[in-house]
Amino acid sequence: MAGLIVIGLRLLIWLLLSADLETANVAIGLAVALALPLPRRHRQLPVSALGRSLWASLKAIPLAYREALALLIRRPGREVEELQPVEYRPGSPVAALVFLDVFRITITPLTIALGMDGPGRSYRVHRLESHHPLPQEPGR
Amino acid sequence: MTLAPVFNLLSGLLLALGLLFWFAGTWPMLGRASYLTKLHYLGVADTLGSALMLLGLLLRFNREWPLLLLALLSLVVWNTIFGYVLAVCSQARPRS
Structure with missing residues (x-):
């Protein structure tokens, strides 16, 4: 199922790039999306974990603007x-989830x-705390 | 009644806000803040500011929406991950 989402994203990029919804073009995009290799760990990845991660990344965008204004x-x-902490740990980190977490x-x-x-x-994580005044560094 | 004037106004606002983010995010990079602090500001300028500008362009040139949407997606993902790469490369500790 997670593989289907990845293939869907590939097809979406193809369609945006070609801006053409003709049957032949969609067929070419689908063929390319299916032909590109899918890492084995993607197939084992539960769709709920991927969906949660994608949703958290989307939610981070309005938060980013709030933080930008605060900054x-x-x-x-x-x-x-x-x-x-890493939320989903099935053993070793899954590339897609690490990518989404790093993005978020x-x-x-x-x-x-x-x-x-x-x-x-x-x-x-390196964090800037915007609500505290800069500490005075004695001797500098 | 057409929505074109509303879209144009909204687009102008987004472009102006994006420009504001560009300058406000770029200015601290001329200061003496730490490298990572400057990277935080770089995120404001080049990711969030540019994304606002592309949204503004999307409203203004809506016939080109597939390419502008692709540019928006690529820009947000690329700039964010580029900031991460720069931050990781600045660290002295070896990665495992």
Whole structure:
């Protein structure tokens, strides 16, 4: 099922690129989308996990604009590095979900993903706290 | 009654807001903030500002919507992941 979503996204990109809904063009796009290899882990991926991740990424876009306004209006506070747990862990990380998580974290201007910690249980996230004044650094 | 004037007005607002995000996000990059802080601002300017501009263009040139929508998707995904790559590359610790 998750494979179907990936194939659907490929077909969507083809149709947007060609801007042509003729039968022959759709058939070519479908053939290309099906012919491109699908990683085996995609086939095992539950559609609910992919759907949740996609929805969370979409929800991050309005949040990103709210955070952008907050960042532009207020002076950014201190920088912190924190760990954010990976939600879906079937063993080792699934590329599509990691991609969506990294996208969701990084598109919001107050947070940037810095990669995963060693065992892949959480993401290292760099966060700007906009609500705190910059700490005074003595001796500088 | 046609909706064209409303779309044009909305498009102008989105383009202006996008330009505002561009300048407001670019200005802090000239300062002395840390590299990662500058990357946070880069996200405001090049991802969110440019996305607003493309939305504005989408309302103004709606006959070209497939290509503008593709440009919008590519821009949002590419810029975000590029910011992530720059952030990861700035880290001294080895990745596993």
